Amino acid sequence: MSVTGSISAISLGATLYMPCLRDDLFSALIGVRRIPGxxxxxxxLEDSVLERDLQLALTHLAALLRTMAAREPSPADPLIFIRPRSAAMLDHILCMPGVEHIDGFVIPKAHADTMPAYLALPLHDxxxxxxxxxxxxxxxxxxxxxxxxxLLAVQDRILALRIGGNDLLQAMGLRRASHRTAYEGPLGNIIANLVAGFAPWGFALSAPVMERFADAALLREEVALDIEHGLLTKTAxxxxxxxxxxxxxxxxADQAEEARMMLxxxxPAVFAREGVMCEPATHRGWAGRLLERAEMFGIADPLPLRA
Structure with missing residues (x-):
């Protein structure tokens, strides 16, 4: 299973989920009313679309793919992925004209028993x-x-593992408290375990969505905790x-400077900076990813946490 091109999971940034029921997909993604940033x-095509609306959603997707195929791609275009309902649906989507212009697919409800059906499909390089x-x-x-x-056998195909926080809580019969971060309830332990189970083997993970989209301060606090857990992209x-x-x-800025010193x-093998031990042999991976993040999102002063 060969893969051409190189995409870093860090470049995903905030990945916006959009139901295919929208009839303005091209305009919102690439056209004159493109979503800023x-x-x-x-x-x-999965949880956000009712069964009765599925055919309409597929019609909208097919129209988007045809429009994409008829234009020259731009470096400013966002990365676009499709979330099918099943492997059978993905097989159908792969036959749609223009699907080769899509960057990939989000696999729902993924685990060792469901994944082989998706991996057996004729994906584009x-x-x-x-x-x-x-x-x-x-x-x-x-x-x-x-x-x-x-997944290790097809690791070059895997861009990131997305953590579905709401579905994981649903499996436990729970809903997240709207005034707390994901890390202040049972989801925090699950995230930590998934990071420990996949990140040391080279897999990137994406942080789950925060439902309370009107609370910017809480979202900033949660992203700071995402970063601390090594989750450098997040669902929106x-x-x-x-x-x-x-x-x-x-x-x-101070972290970026520290990373440059380490690289x-x-x-030196070990040095002190502002009362903190720096050891390039153990911090080199962190430093490289931090500078990649800086290249994508810039340099800023530390953001204050919620009081």
Whole structure:
């Protein structure tokens, strides 16, 4: 399974989920009414579309793909992914004219028993996959270990693993408190376990959505915790969240300087900076990713946490 082109998960930024029921997909993504700041989007045919509306949603998607095929792509275009309902639906989508212009697919309800059906499909060389960890299997380390071993065989195809926070809570019969971050309830432990189970093997993970899209201060606090957990891209459900998330991904100037010092060719094996030990041998990976983030989202002063 070969993959052409190179996309970094960090470049996704705030990934906006958009139901395919929208009849303005091209305009909102690429056209004159493009959503400001949009870096990546997922066109959803799954939970956000009722069964009775599915044919209309597929018609809108087919129209978007035809329009994309008829134009020259631009470097300013956002990354576009499709979230099908099933492997059978993805097989149908792969036959649509223009699908080769899509960057990839988000795989719903992904685990070791469901993924082989998707991997068996005739994906285009450029298509990258983002499996979503959102079923009860994500709470079982043994199940996730089996899934990780399966994905290692196709790792160049996997752009990121998306953590489906609301579905994971639904599996436990819970709903997140609207005034707290995801890390202040049971979801926090699950996120930490998924990071520990996948990140050391080279997989990027995406942070779950925050439902309370009108609370910018809480969203900034949650993104700071996402970053601390190594989650450098996040799902968004409202355009207002995009700017907040991507501003929060900007790198504090002092951290950027520290990262440059660690990556310098003449850096000592261990040095102190403002009372903190810096050891390039152990911090080099962090430094490289931080500077990649700075290149994408710029340099900013540290954002204050909620009081």
């Amino acid at each position: 949009l870096r990546s989007a997922v066109l959803c 450029r298509h990258r996959l983002m499996p979503t960890l959102e079923t009860r299997e994500a709470c079982d380390p043994q199940s996730m270990r089996r899934f990780r071993d399966q 459900i409202h355009p207002a969240q995009i700017g907040v998330i991507q501003a929060a991904l900007a790198v504090p 310098a060719e003449d850096s």
